[in-house]
Amino acid sequence: MQFWYFLTALTLISALMVVLSKNPIHSVLYLVFTFFCISGHYVLLNAQFLMAVNIIVYAGAIMVLFLFVIMMLDLRRNSPDSKTNLTKLAGAVVGGTVLVIFIAATRKINLGTGADNAFYNSQTGMVENLGQILYRNYLLPFELVSILFFVAMVGAVMLGKREAGERNF
Amino acid sequence: MQQIPDVIRQIPLNNYVWFSTALFCIGIIGVLTRRNAIIIFMSVELMLNAANLLLAAFSSYKSDPTGQVFVFFIMAVAAAEVAVGLAIIVMIYRNIQSIDVGILNKLKW
Numbered sequence: 001m002q003f004w005y006f007l008t009a010l011t012l013i014s015a016l017m018v019v020l021s022k023n024p025i026h027s028v029l030y031l032v033f034t035f036f037c038i039s040g041h042y043v044l045l046n047a048q049f050l051m052a053v054n055i056i057v058y059a060g061a062i063m064v065l066f067l068f069v070i071m072m073l074d075l076r077r078n079s080p081d082s083k084t085n086l087t088k089l090a091g092a093v094v095g096g097t098v099l100v101i102f103i104a105a106t107r108k109i110n111l112g113t114g115a116d117n118a119f120y121n122s123q124t125g126m127v128e129n130l131g132q133i134l135y136r137n138y139l140l141p142f143e144l145v146s147i148l149f150f151v152a153m154v155g156a157v158m159l160g161k162r163e164a165g166e167r168n169f
Numbered sequence: 170m171q172q173i174p175d176v177i178r179q180i181p182l183n184n185y186v187w188f189s190t191a192l193f194c195i196g197i198i199g200v201l202t203r204r205n206a207i208i209i210f211m212s213v214e215l216m217l218n219a220a221n222l223l224l225a226a227f228s229s230y231k232s233d234p235t236g237q238v239f240v241f242f243i244m245a246v247a248a249a250e251v252a253v254g255l256a257i258i259v260m261i262y263r264n265i266q267s268i269d270v271g272i273l274n275k276l277k278w
């Protein structure tokens with residue numbers, strides 16, 4: 001499975017470029033590319049529904065929202081100067097330490113492959129199977145998500161409204 | 170017995186654990202080293218996606234669809250979070266003409 005390693009390397013490199021690139025627009029485009037790579041991983045895992053939802057929701061809706069906000073805020077005029085090198089170094093050291101700790105913690109366990117799974121079901125990630133689970137066992141959380149979306153929409157509209165009077169901060 | 174995909178047959182599940190860990194740590198580094206609020210938000214999205222990928226991997230390897238339903242809920246929460254967060258960023262920009270998080274230290278004391 002050389003392709004798996006190729007796709008993984010591509011995902012990690014584009015994720016690093018999200019963090020490293022100076023221009024926020026480039027960051028957004030690299031993030032879209034990362035999401036497409038992750039969708040490729042979903043295809044390899046035989047999770048077609050998640051692949052479609054990932055492309056539609058993340059690469060489609062959320063990233064376009066990011067792009068719109070970046071275009072609205074004129075960032076070129078006053079691009080934020082980066083932190084001091086000491087702070088950046090400390091952040092990178094903390095991130096690397098977390099990586100080392102996680103790898104050290106999971107190094108000994110052996111989860112194996114799925115080759116010997118006698119109960120393997122190739123329909124696990126299909127729309128029909130997921131729909132049965134979602135609407136039978138998880139109907140209440142599904143309805144609560146709609147309330148969450150409603151609250152988020154009201155919150156976004158309230159925050160986006162221009163307030164009268166002087167600035168608060 | 171049904172046909173098992175090549176990836177599930179040959180790639181150990183540990184590889185997915187380490188891959189998601191690396192993605193998550195890239196997100197952590199992004200949150201800690203950048204000052205632009207939008208890029209911090211994008212790093213948070215990266216961390217959420219690392220968790221999603223690991224849930225989907227375990228779900229596919231063990232043939233348990235519950236994990237993928239959970240990924241679906243995480244995506245819904247992420248969408249709501251981004252809508253409110255970007256509204257907050259726009260409001261901050263409107264007030265102080267900048268989205269540098271280093272300036273936003275009034276709540277510190």
